[in-house]
Amino acid sequence: MRLGGRTIPGRTLYPTWTGPHLRTRHLWHTADTGGPFELRVRAAGKKKWRGTAQAESRRIAVSGVEPHRVWSAPVTGLRAGSEFEYQVLSAGTPVFTATSQARKSASQPHRFVVFGDCGQNSPEQKQIAYQTHLAKPDFIFLTGDLVYSRGRIPEYRERYFPVYSAPEASAAAGAPLLKSVLFAGAPGNHDIAETDFDKYPDGQAYYYYWKQPLNGPLGEPGKLTSKTQGSEANVKAFRDAAGSHYPRMANFSFDYGNAHWTVIDGNRYADWTDPALADWIIKDLRSASKAAWRFVGFHQPGFNSSKAHFAEQHMRVLAPIFEAHGVDVVFTGHVHNYQRSYPMKYDPATKKATLDRKFEKGPGRPNGVIYLVTGAGGARLYNPEQQDAMDTWQEFTQVFISKIHSFTVVDADNAKLTIRQIGADGKEVDNFVITKR
Ligand SMILES: [Fe+2]
Structure with missing residues (x-):
């Protein structure tokens, strides 16, 4: 979760932008090593975490910048517009937690x-x-x-x-x-x-x-x-x-x-x-x-x-x-x-x-x-x-x-x-x- 000494979480649209699942995808940056990473979510106020698909990454290795990775994983199965909590796990250990809202x-x-x-x-x-x-x-x-x-x-x-x-x-x-x-x-x-x-x-x-x-x-x-x-x-x-x-x-x-x-x-x-x-x-x-x-x-x-x-x-x-x-x-x-x-x-x-x-x-x-x-x-x-x-x-x-x-x-x-x-x-x-x- 660290890049250049800073934690940089991010989030943007999932490529399959339409359909019944209201899917979005979370993005985060890491150094070139570490992981594997997973994303898990739970509805606000609920105890049980639910894992999502394995995260996938893109390696950025352009000249002059330390190689690093942009990871992403889809978020699915949430009620439209509902609040939820998510965690990024590195080798099974939570390294980042935040709240967000499912697409309306x-x-x-x-x-x-x-x-x-x-x-x-x-x-x-x-x-x-x-x-x-x-x-x-x-x-x-x-x-x-x-x-x-x-x-x-x-x-x-x-x-x-x-x-x-x-x-x-x-x-x-x-x-x-x-x-x-x-x-x-x-x-x-x-x-x-x-x-x-x-x-x-x-x-x-x-x-x-x-x-x-x-x-x-x-x-x-x-x-x-x-x-x-x-x-x-x-x-x-x-x-x-x-x-x-x-x-x-x-x-x-x-x-x-x-x-x-x-x-x-x-x-x-x-x-x-x-x-x-x-x-x-x-x-x-x-x-x-x-x-x-x-x-x-x-x-x-x-x-x-x-x-x-x-x-x-x-x-x-x-x-x-x-x-x-x-x-x-x-x-x-x-x-x-x-x-x-x-x-x-x-x-x-x-x-x-x-x-x-x-x-x-x-x-x-x-x-x-x-x-x-x-x-x-x-x-x-x-x-x-x-x-x-x-x-x-x-x-x-x-x-x-x-x-x-x-x-x-x-x-x-x-x-x-x-x-x-x-x-x-x-x-x-x-x-x-x-x-x-
Ligand atoms: Fe411009």
């Missing part, structure tokens, strides 16, 4: 938190982690740029794990979220930035430190996803560590409660005008026709009023697909502030946006898709001067908060979606309510 079913209301651009080890990242802890989400979705600035192992160890695995929750340190709360995340440009493995053999750690569903398009390295280059040995070390995650884990989808999530790679090399890729999104959204809510998450926003990254709005090409298949909200980051669009429809051919200015903040049924930029999770804020300068906003922008770090809290039940944007000080800076009936 479609009939249970749920709450999730969204933010991005976070892994900076900044005071504001820790404040957001602490406020997230106070919000008690069922899961957390990160919109990319998970760690700065090169997606490398030491950056995870200095700027990500300590903040989200802080021993105690506090605004000064962060919060112990990873051991108890489900995380999912999209790859940002900083997460996949290092493609030259001779320069940074531990680049693109996203592909072995995260475990997410492998149900996206298969992908071809260098076309759909990030490139790998360098000596045969360094590229092989990366590919051995990443296994089947690379390149496929750049895009995936999952269900949580009554909502369906489609997570896509917004980085420039991914050409979403390619019909083969766009068809995957269409099929995925069609498959979710029974979900009460459809969310899409990726890094680079298609609709952004900030002067920062203004030229990178290539993802708006997907707007007609989102509209045709009933996407409710698109969550993005990349731009380090908060922006809410009017409910809108957009035609990439004519570049015309049709805005629903009557929705205001609901409650009601918006006519179009609402696009959120929620990239104020820890990195330096962009364009604070634009918050009060409405004449600098694009016509599709309804709310623009760039003077304070913030995160998004969403409460979903079958008929209503309540969305609040909360500042690093815990005060609400925006809210709106979508109803379907």
Whole structure:
């Protein structure tokens, strides 16, 4: 359970993300030796532990970093939404104990938190982690740029794990979220930035430190996803560590409660005008026709009023697909502030946006898709001067908060979606309510 002198428990989605078992998978890091490891669980208040399947591990042996392992084991057989305790055992001895919550079913209301651009080890990242802890989400979705600035192992160890695995929750340190709360995340440009493995053999750690569903398009390295280059040995070390995650884990989808999530790679090399890729999104959204809510998450926003990254709005090409298949909200980051669009429809051919200015903040049924930029999770804020300068906003922008770090809290039940944007000080800076009936 120890790595670099620290205990780093973690948890993320199990690859078979759907079905009746509501399975999740726990992850933890260890040195290269030790074990074998097992995971056991018991429902809150119960005495009897129940073993799960034997844990499996992935060996990370990239140049320049002490070889270590990422272990994982599935958690099954728990009542949806119930509290439970779990232990990791090494050679039969418990080495880590924590509590968590089983995934909720479609009939249970749920709450999730969204933010991005976070892994900076900044005071504001820790404040957001602490406020997230106070919000008690069922899961957390990160919109990319998970760690700065090169997606490398030491950056995870200095700027990500300590903040989200802080021993105690506090605004000064962060919060112990990873051991108890489900995380999912999209790859940002900083997460996949290092493609030259001779320069940074531990680049693109996203592909072995995260475990997410492998149900996206298969992908071809260098076309759909990030490139790998360098000596045969360094590229092989990366590919051995990443296994089947690379390149496929750049895009995936999952269900949580009554909502369906489609997570896509917004980085420039991914050409979403390619019909083969766009068809995957269409099929995925069609498959979710029974979900009460459809969310899409990726890094680079298609609709952004900030002067920062203004030229990178290539993802708006997907707007007609989102509209045709009933996407409710698109969550993005990349731009380090908060922006809410009017409910809108957009035609990439004519570049015309049709805005629903009557929705205001609901409650009601918006006519179009609402696009959120929620990239104020820890990195330096962009364009604070634009918050009060409405004449600098694009016509599709309804709310623009760039003077304070913030995160998004969403409460979903079958008929209503309540969305609040909360500042690093815990005060609400925006809210709106979508109803379907
Ligand atoms: Fe970014």
